[in-house]
Amino acid sequence: MSRAATTSPRGRTGLGLTLTAIVASVSAIAMVGLGLRDRVPQNLSIYGPLIVVGFAAVHVAIRKVARNADPVLFPTAALLSGLGLAMIFRLPARMGGRPGELAFEQATWLGLGLALVVATLIVIRDHRRLDAYTYTLGLGGLVLLLLPIVPGLGKSVNGARLWVELGPLSFQPAELGKVLIVVFLASYLSAKRELLQFGTLKVGPLRLPHPKHLGPLGVAWGASLAVLFLERDMGASLLYFAIFVVMLWVATGRAGYLVLGLVLFAAGAWLGYQAFEHVQTRIDVWLQALDPEKVPLQGYGQLAQGQFAMATGGLVGSGLGRGLPDLIPFVATDFIFAAFGEELGLLGTTGLLLVYLVLIGRGLRAAIEAQDDFGKLLAVGLTAAVGLQAFVIAGGVTRLIPLTGVTLPFVSYGGSSLVSNFIILGLLIRVSAGPWAQRRKATTDG
Amino acid sequence: MDRQIRRLGLGLLFLFLLLLGQVNYVQFIAAEEIADNPANAYRQLVAEYVVDRGDMLAKDGTTVLAMSKRSPGAFVFERRYPHGPLYAGITGYYSLYYGRTELEQTFDDYLSGDAAELLPTTFADLVLGRPKQGASIVTTIDPLVQQVATDQIADLPEGGAVAAIDPESGDIIALASNPTFDPNRLATLDPKAVREAWDELNADPENPLLSRANDELYPPGSTFKIVTASAALENGFGPDSLWPNPHELDLPLTTHGLSNFGSKTCPGGSRISLAYALQISCNVVFGGIGLELGADKMAAQAHAYGFAPDAASGDVDADIPFQEGVFPDPASFVQREPALAFSAIGQQDVAANPLQLALVAGAIANDGILMRPRLVTEVRDPQGRVVRAFPPEEATRPIDERSAARLTDMMVSVVEDGTGWRAAVPGTTVAGKTGTAQHRKGAKPHAWFVAFAPAENPEVAVAVLVLDGGSLGDDATGGELAAPIAKAVIEAGLET
Numbered sequence: 001m002s003r004a005a006t007t008s009p010r011g012r013t014g015l016g017l018t019l020t021a022i023v024a025s026v027s028a029i030a031m032v033g034l035g036l037r038d039r040v041p042q043n044l045s046i047y048g049p050l051i052v053v054g055f056a057a058v059h060v061a062i063r064k065v066a067r068n069a070d071p072v073l074f075p076t077a078a079l080l081s082g083l084g085l086a087m088i089f090r091l092p093a094r095m096g097g098r099p100g101e102l103a104f105e106q107a108t109w110l111g112l113g114l115a116l117v118v119a120t121l122i123v124i125r126d127h128r129r130l131d132a133y134t135y136t137l138g139l140g141g142l143v144l145l146l147l148p149i150v151p152g153l154g155k156s157v158n159g160a161r162l163w164v165e166l167g168p169l170s171f172q173p174a175e176l177g178k179v180l181i182v183v184f185l186a187s188y189l190s191a192k193r194e195l196l197q198f199g200t201l202k203v204g205p206l207r208l209p210h211p212k213h214l215g216p217l218g219v220a221w222g223a224s225l226a227v228l229f230l231e232r233d234m235g236a237s238l239l240y241f242a243i244f245v246v247m248l249w250v251a252t253g254r255a256g257y258l259v260l261g262l263v264l265f266a267a268g269a270w271l272g273y274q275a276f277e278h279v280q281t282r283i284d285v286w287l288q289a290l291d292p293e294k295v296p297l298q299g300y301g302q303l304a305q306g307q308f309a310m311a312t313g314g315l316v317g318s319g320l321g322r323g324l325p326d327l328i329p330f331v332a333t334d335f336i337f338a339a340f341g342e343e344l345g346l347l348g349t350t351g352l353l354l355v356y357l358v359l360i361g362r363g364l365r366a367a368i369e370a371q372d373d374f375g376k377l378l379a380v381g382l383t384a385a386v387g388l389q390a391f392v393i394a395g396g397v398t399r400l401i402p403l404t405g406v407t408l409p410f411v412s413y414g415g416s417s418l419v420s421n422f423i424i425l426g427l428l429i430r431v432s433a434g435p436w437a438q439r440r441k442a443t444t445d446g
Numbered sequence: 447m448d449r450q451i452r453r454l455g456l457g458l459l460f461l462f463l464l465l466l467g468q469v470n471y472v473q474f475i476a477a478e479e480i481a482d483n484p485a486n487a488y489r490q491l492v493a494e495y496v497v498d499r500g501d502m503l504a505k506d507g508t509t510v511l512a513m514s515k516r517s518p519g520a521f522v523f524e525r526r527y528p529h530g531p532l533y534a535g536i537t538g539y540y541s542l543y544y545g546r547t548e549l550e551q552t553f554d555d556y557l558s559g560d561a562a563e564l565l566p567t568t569f570a571d572l573v574l575g576r577p578k579q580g581a582s583i584v585t586t587i588d589p590l591v592q593q594v595a596t597d598q599i600a601d602l603p604e605g606g607a608v609a610a611i612d613p614e615s616g617d618i619i620a621l622a623s624n625p626t627f628d629p630n631r632l633a634t635l636d637p638k639a640v641r642e643a644w645d646e647l648n649a650d651p652e653n654p655l656l657s658r659a660n661d662e663l664y665p666p667g668s669t670f671k672i673v674t675a676s677a678a679l680e681n682g683f684g685p686d687s688l689w690p691n692p693h694e695l696d697l698p699l700t701t702h703g704l705s706n707f708g709s710k711t712c713p714g715g716s717r718i719s720l721a722y723a724l725q726i727s728c729n730v731v732f733g734g735i736g737l738e739l740g741a742d743k744m745a746a747q748a749h750a751y752g753f754a755p756d757a758a759s760g761d762v763d764a765d766i767p768f769q770e771g772v773f774p775d776p777a778s779f780v781q782r783e784p785a786l787a788f789s790a791i792g793q794q795d796v797a798a799n800p801l802q803l804a805l806v807a808g809a810i811a812n813d814g815i816l817m818r819p820r821l822v823t824e825v826r827d828p829q830g831r832v833v834r835a836f837p838p839e840e841a842t843r844p845i846d847e848r849s850a851a852r853l854t855d856m857m858v859s860v861v862e863d864g865t866g867w868r869a870a871v872p873g874t875t876v877a878g879k880t881g882t883a884q885h886r887k888g889a890k891p892h893a894w895f896v897a898f899a900p901a902e903n904p905e906v907a908v909a910v911l912v913l914d915g916g917s918l919g920d921d922a923t924g925g926e927l928a929a930p931i932a933k934a935v936i937e938a939g940l941e942t
């Protein structure tokens with residue numbers, strides 16, 4: 001470990017937390033092996049070093065290229081991804097499959113994700129440079145978002161058209177599109193916030209900006225509906241729209257946008273409900289999930305099995321590797337939260353939720369401490385993207401809200417998701433640290 | 447903007463508080479209700495098998511009748527019975543696919559750790575993330591007596607059964623049946639092997655899953671004469687009371703009579719005493735006693751010994767399923783006096799099994815007090831602390847102390863000078879009664895022997911059944927076939 005990594009208080013905090021994340025992740029993998037087969041898994045010798053070296057290297061790199069970075073951001077994300085890998089280590093790809101068949105792939109993506117955190121920090125030495133590419137990024141994001149609709153490219157999985165196939169590779173471009181759109185919105189809103197702030201149009205008690213400034217809101221709503229109607233992806237649609245409304249509200253300080261957003265959301269939801277049988281089914285599944293007669297029906301079992309798993313887990317869970325999360329369809333992606341509920345119990349799920357709260361808190365703190373509007377909005381958007389997505393899927397799995405299939409950030413199996421979330425993390429760390437060169441100079445002066 | 451960012455933080459905090467509330471609801475508040483959903487059957491089934499089910503121990507506290515072994519590779523426990531078939535009728539089996547029987551069923555709450563008394567330890571298991579440990583139970587079974595009883599009936603061609611109890615406590619010290627089965631075959635976790643074993647055991651015409659000692663009913667034959675004699679003693683007739691001894695007993699309502707074994711006339715003259723009639727097991731005399739006493743008194747006496755009016759309505763409080771003997775209500779003998787006479791000698795409407803007759807012998811041995819048949823003395827939590835004890839309990843008083851003493855003397859002469867001489871044990875006084883029961887035209891009779899010893903201060907009461915006359919065919923009498931087995935069991939019982 002270099003001296004630079006240990007000499008400042010932030011460095012020490014970061015190092016301590018990173019070590020904690022390493023120890024927790026490696027022990028979790030070892031415990032999964034012990035729980036499953038009564039012995040420390042042999043391939044701990046592959047995954048263990050990946051985690052130790054990977055996490056430590058990113059920590060050191062952050063100390064080098066983003067010296068004043070928030071010391072908590074990376075360790076929280078590292079902990080989530082390490083625990084996620086441990087859980088994926090014991091889950092089959094599909095029901096009836098072997099435990100851990102997804103682990104190697106997930107570990108590869110995790111390695112790539114960690115590399116991308118460092119790459120993001122090196123490429124984007126100053127987040128304000130992104131502000132110059134407003135429309136390029138926005139257009140890129142929109143293209144990525146709607147790419148799966150292109151005939152011949154897109155592929156449907158489980159009824160949602162989210163995937164793009166390029167030869168042997170298939171990925172969800174929307175995950176990356178999400179990041180670009182947040183950057184675009186931060187850039188656009190920081191430039192137009194004053195225009196959007198002052199309402200000239202009165203609709204009842206609401207004062208809204210002139211219709212010509214409302215254009216972007218309409219575009220965002222339209223894009224969200226397009227995702228819903230053309231890609232049949234309810235979760236992503238809801239998520240994009242929510243992120244946009246939140247950023248608009250933060251940028252302008254006008255609660256009217258929140259109200260208008262809710263109205264539009266309600267309208268969109270109603271439209272979706274009317275138009276699609278699968279949306280109606282989702283609602284019915286949500287309400288009737290535990291009806292013993294409906295559980296065996298197509299589409300109902302997943303939520304019920306998730307509930308059974310979490311209820312069986314109870315307070316402390318069965319212990320890692322000792323539950324039956326394999327009974328839940330798509331447990332490694334959408335329902336990994338329920339697997340934690342079963343094997344680590346209420347303590348485990350509470351812990352996970354608290355880790356997300358820490359991540360959210362740190363992300364928003366970076367937003368408040370940022371010196372520029374673009375930086376603030378960027379941090380807000382990225383944090384909201386992670387926090388709202390975690391809420392949507394955890395709420396869906398626990399039956400707080402209707403289930404929409406999105407990944408649990410950093411934890412779920414899925415390369416596109418893991419990689420985009422680590423890019424989000426890299427950007428958040430950059431905003432929290434401020435520009436690379438400038439800070440270095442300030443330190444030398446001090 | 448910073449104000450909105452702080453509010454956004456509060457908003458997200460609020461959403462996550464909702465989530466925290468919801469996980470508390472699903473995993474704690476409503477957890478049991480959700481997990482009990484009928485659609486969750488598979489998980490519920492598997493949940494049973496992640497319990498480290500408690501052991502079953504013999505009376506000595508060290509011999510293991512049933513235990514749980516963690517099965518390699520998966521986090522489940524497999525039930526094992528270290529002695530194979532030896533204790534099958536007591537432990538029963540515990541099968542993932544076919545349920546459970548005997549003590550595995552009746553003490554399931556304790557063995558599986560679900561009983562309220564075990565909450566402190568199972569809660570600790572829960573908090574520490576250990577597999578839930580069930581409680582062990584200590585039984586009254588004496589391994590030596592059980593082994594001797596099992597060996598004694600092992601070679602009987604048509605099978606048999608033995609029940610032995612401690613008259614004073616009601617403790618069942620041995621309960622053996624031939625045929626029987628190996629419960630390990632049903633407890634294994636290999637579904638294919640279990641199904642094969644199950645199909646094989648159920649297809650077996652001998653029905654090895656049923657214990658001859660306490661599940662099925664047979665005519666008790668002459669052993670039932672101790673119940674008829676009890677009724678006579680309780681109704682004012684002494685051991686010296688004289689009874690007519692014709693060649694054949696004339697029966698009302700029919701031209702047929704009741705005759706003795708081999709159609710011989712009982713020795714001793716035209717009138718013989720109750721005691722002598724028991725000693726030589728004279729059918730004609732006891733048929734007459736039954737008619738003289740009447741259905742009311744006979745039924746009352748039999749029911750006081752635990753016999754039930756019909757096979758479905760017994761009320762003996764046993765620790766495992768027990769089919770009480772049957773003696774019909776008096777109403778069923780109206781206009782059926784011949785049936786009453788035959789019932790008085792243990793034929794026709796009367797049925798019993800070794801455990802029932804051991805209870806009868808035990809009551810006579812215990813000054814007329816019938817103790818509840820006890821099979822479990824205590825329940826111990828995983829740390830070895832006794833969380834529940836079952837003291838001996840008096841069930842009924844079928845006869846008074848004086849009748850019990852007189853009947854004991856009469857049964858001693860059965861062994862010393864009568865049909866039961868093969869049960870005599872050197873150095874101690876054995877009280878007993880033979881039985882040979884016809885049960886089907888053309889079939890060999892069942893041979894019985896019921897006994898207790900030492901007569902002065904009884905320590906063991908035993909009932910032996912040899913099915914279908916064993917190897918000696920039609921000439922078999924309880925004295926020849928069953929008495930030697932009873933002798934061996936008594937010797938084992940007195941040794942410990």
